[in-house]
Amino acid sequence: MNTRIIPEVLFLLFLLRFTYALDIVIPLPDSERTINIDSFREEEKIYIHLPSLFIKIDGAISVQDNLVKVLLNNKNASIDFQNNLASINEPSTTKLIKFQSQMKLWQDTIWIEFNDARTLMQYIIGSEITIKDKPQEKKNNIDTNQQRNPISEIEIPEQELLENIETSSETIQQKNKFSLNNILIDPGHGGEDKGITFPSGKYEKDITLLFAYNLDAQLKKNGINTVLSRKEDKLLSIKERSNIITNEKINYFISIHTEAPRIQGPQILIILPKLTDNNINTKNNYIIDEMIKLIKEKKKDITVQKLSFPLLINNYVDIPGILIEIYPEYKENEDKWEVFIDKKAEIYTIITQVISTTKNNMDSIEKK
Numbered sequence: 001m002n003t004r005i006i007p008e009v010l011f012l013l014f015l016l017r018f019t020y021a022l023d024i025v026i027p028l029p030d031s032e033r034t035i036n037i038d039s040f041r042e043e044e045k046i047y048i049h050l051p052s053l054f055i056k057i058d059g060a061i062s063v064q065d066n067l068v069k070v071l072l073n074n075k076n077a078s079i080d081f082q083n084n085l086a087s088i089n090e091p092s093t094t095k096l097i098k099f100q101s102q103m104k105l106w107q108d109t110i111w112i113e114f115n116d117a118r119t120l121m122q123y124i125i126g127s128e129i130t131i132k133d134k135p136q137e138k139k140n141n142i143d144t145n146q147q148r149n150p151i152s153e154i155e156i157p158e159q160e161l162l163e164n165i166e167t168s169s170e171t172i173q174q175k176n177k178f179s180l181n182n183i184l185i186d187p188g189h190g191g192e193d194k195g196i197t198f199p200s201g202k203y204e205k206d207i208t209l210l211f212a213y214n215l216d217a218q219l220k221k222n223g224i225n226t227v228l229s230r231k232e233d234k235l236l237s238i239k240e241r242s243n244i245i246t247n248e249k250i251n252y253f254i255s256i257h258t259e260a261p262r263i264q265g266p267q268i269l270i271i272l273p274k275l276t277d278n279n280i281n282t283k284n285n286y287i288i289d290e291m292i293k294l295i296k297e298k299k300k301d302i303t304v305q306k307l308s309f310p311l312l313i314n315n316y317v318d319i320p321g322i323l324i325e326i327y328p329e330y331k332e333n334e335d336k337w338e339v340f341i342d343k344k345a346e347i348y349t350i351i352t353q354v355i356s357t358t359k360n361n362m363d364s365i366e367k368k
Helices: 005-015 050-055 114-125 135-139 158-168 204-221 238-247 278-298 346-367
Strands: 019-027 032-042 045-049 060-064 067-072 075-080 085-089 094-098 104-106 109-113 182-187 225-228 252-258 267-272 303-308 321-327 329-331 334-336
Touching (some): 050 060, 050 067, 050 114, 067 114, 075 114, 109 114, 182 204, 182 238, 204 225, 204 252, 204 346, 267 278, 278 303, 278 321
Parallel strands (some): 182 225, 182 252
Antiparallel strands (some): 032 045, 045 109, 085 094, 104 109
């Protein structure tokens, strides 16, 4: 192996978001416990795996829609990870708080920024958790034991906020037959939520918006009705996105996200959500399979795969769609986006061709 490659690979790994383990010290009433929790770095922040934090200290945790409910030491907390709010409930009082950093959904699970986790545990167990000193943490100059920023307390009536949290978890059902008459193109992230920061300095929120604009133009050019969830650098909540789907009578969505660059070349991951109607799932799966087949035929330089798991948006609106994750190539110390964000990139033609062909076939079948 060429020894010059090793430092370049190590440098790349340092730049990208990746998981690693942290030893976290938790002072409990009867003892002090050290637990090992998965975490990842994003810019100057460390995020830890929220379920592991409670499970490993004998707490209980459950997730329903956008609410996380935990129970520990006779205290329970309800965490709304979309609105970044938490209520900590004791027999006689309820404390309402707002986290400083947006919680993350990554690898289909929930992560909380370390300082927010420390504050949450302060309210629940009465003392702060710390990270056990590690050489690599000093080396990377991230002071995880710095003075905690005080959490923001909500200055609105307690009952009103609790009602808002409860309302935001309600499922908005929108039953449809399978149709491609009106498609939502939904670029991920936006505003203060930058998404991934790439080695080149580009932000995920900007890449997804550019991809969405190009795809929107191509679909409209081919007679497909489309709506963009955002046309500017703006953050939309999951509830706001679901409201757009309801108000615009959307019957199919295409969500756009990005992932860390790959040395082995550009990649695409297409995620199929699971809905309650198996007939709709089958037709949606057909669209994905056709896209994958065309990409493999026309863009042999792009690796493509399919996954199937529930998407958060379907807790609110029960309509079909896909989530597309694009992975740029990492080459010569730069992330390469040409195959994805060039206006004439063939990926837009492929997606449009599959959507148009499927729509026309369904229309002709219905006329018969």
